[in-house]
Amino acid sequence: MILTRTSLQCRECKKEYETGFRYVCDDCFGPLDVKYDFPALTKETFSNREHTYWRYFELLPIESKSNIVGIGAGMTPLVKADNLGKKLGLNSLYIKNDSVNPTFSFKDRPAGVAVSKAKELGLSAVGCASTGNLASATAAHAARAGLPCHVFAPSDIEMAKIAQALSYGANYIAVDGTYDDANRIAAQIGDSRGIGVVNINMRSHYVEGSKTFSYEVAEQLGWHVPDHTIVPVGSGAMLNAICKGFEELQTVSLLDDVSNMHMIAAQPHGCAPIVDAFKKNSKEVVPVENPDTVAKSLAIGDPGDGRYVLKRLEQYDGSAEESNNQEILDAILLLAQTEGIFTEPAGGVSISVLQKTVEQGKIDANDKVVCYVTGNGLKATESIMKVLKKPAVIKADIGEISAAVD
Template identity: 35%
Template sequence: MPYSMVSHLLCPKCNETYDSDTIQQLCVCGSPLLVEYDLDEVKEHLTKEMITGREQSLWRYHELLPVKKEENKVSFEEGMTPFLPLPSLGQKMKLSNLYIKDEGMVPTGSFKARGAAVGISKAKELGVQNLAMPTNGNAGAAWSLYAAKAGLEAHIVMPVDAPEITRKEVSISSAHLYLVNGLISDAGKIVGDLVKEQGFYDASTLKEPYRIEGKKTMGYEIAEQLNWELPDVILYPTGGGVGLIGIYKAFLELKKLGWIKDQKLPRLVAVQSEGCAPIVKAFEEGKTESEFWENSTTHAFGINVPKAIGDFLVLDAIYQTDGCAVAVSEEDIRISQREVAALEGQFICPEGASTFAAAERLRERNWIKEDEQVICLNTGLGIKYPDAFEVNVKTMETNERINV
């Protein structure tokens, strides 16, 4: 049985097809490309029961990933992250079935490791030597470290305000790090010049087809961890939106395979900050694409994306699942981050905290019902954002006693 049952690449806008055995970036029409598989062949050779005994990583789904030869796999055993109930927080929010999918537990400390694992593995298989990408921090850190393991050279451009720890992760991997006094959109322009002038492989979000394939495994895992049942609602912190697009793609593939039968797909919720909410604005206006968000700002740095190249795919996933898009305040993000830690003992990142703030708001509106099964995606470790909140501390003299 083949290691991968990848078929071809497909443009979701114009339906043009491309070969997955040669380097491809965007479609000629400018759209991102998506990976297609021979699902009939998958059905013939693979069952969901066969998955159970495999390695505890995202590569357990290798037939549904684009890397054709196992020797090209670049892995730190990423995936199969904790899926945990949050009873105390759920009680406060009046949600009896609240869960967290905790992506902070993967290598590099964020869910970006999934996209890097599959993206770098396929780049290696295609013979890529040099890659370039813009990043808000975590993606650049992940791709740099995976590139180092694969023997590829990485050129990473990030805003000067990106979390310092991600800067250090890039630097220690011996990748080439460039800081720009601007946003990820400004970093993207610099990468565009590098790609054009130096001929580097463009690893920007959705400008190569394979990052999304790593991210979609979150959807596979959610289904498997729920014994191939699906939740009612999934909330996802949305910048470029690759994870949300991927989760939706995963559910569609599982449905075609017959692994989740005729279940209704979860309502997908794109969560953004009020300081950068182009997807929310487009959703509220009933549009299929977003507009560039001027002067964007949020301390949840990973979702500070003024204009996502895959915005039409994010919005389509929301519309097709009867989901929605919600913007939350900076203060609500901070409050939720503290509540998750204080009530459940989990130090999550600001982006992940935004999903809990949104869940609480949607519960108050009764958009989410009390007994519905709700999953919030935490996309990284809170310790990667040491400056995202203030510490409450009491100073003492050396001979002073604590009175409780």
């Protein structure tokens, strides 16, 4: 008998399991999703709560509030981007600015929920396979929880991300290989040593954190769903979770019908296996063996949730598009110079794909559009400097410097 308010359910065969340290179905190896016994909720339930994503506690998979490991993440600004909107011909464009989370990416959402669940399950260590951002998000939450943290990441990611994760005290394992190599090793070590690897053996709970994006956006829009949602995609976990979040709000009657929303997946050229499959009208994602893109945080050649993203795009009449390195870097500058938001290349991918989708005529001028900016530009300055001119050093002389001000 299931006594907790959540259970786990196989996404494929629907078999149910008691909540615990498990993530795949014993019968069909399908991924397990968290299923809830939701209490009655109203808009007022949330109105005076703390400004973090833990305000949605009833919709998250932690049984006891005492197990929450929080560092103040979530409730990030939903910026009405009128300057950028004007340039693109959109009257109702919003940027969900998750670059201002405590570890400067959206990964504080899934990592925080997974580390909290690891604490609740009594695990003695956590970890992650990371393209860079999850490393710091997991390490910071682990530090707060007093748990050791093992990070498995490709060796060629941005230095700022490595410095950040090391500073939080992570045991940082720089793998000489791709993200998929790091992921495979993390899975084996996690399972054999009982380590809660947040995005692998804790994945059912991990993705629940990303769902809070939809709760916040809906609440910030006065409990409405956007017409179009543009999401940067690596493994596909976030896009899938955003859909689940909106659907759950409909289940608990906080949103009306969400079936008319559109989801748009954004990937970088050089690692766009989901976009490739979408454009070929295929249901299977063919892995990219050696990803090569400036958007290192999206360099996941074999996306775990790729097949499910394709299903979501079909379900929500969506689309998928890619951008090359130059387009990504140009989009970073466009966002910075119109809205004052400085993003890393993953955010450049979503802005650039937004631009292309408008040009393709798929978004109308008056549609309500939310574009996700998921990581901070300070994490990838070496890439961004490639499109900027390094300032010349000028002698501290008023005459010489006055000339530079003209």
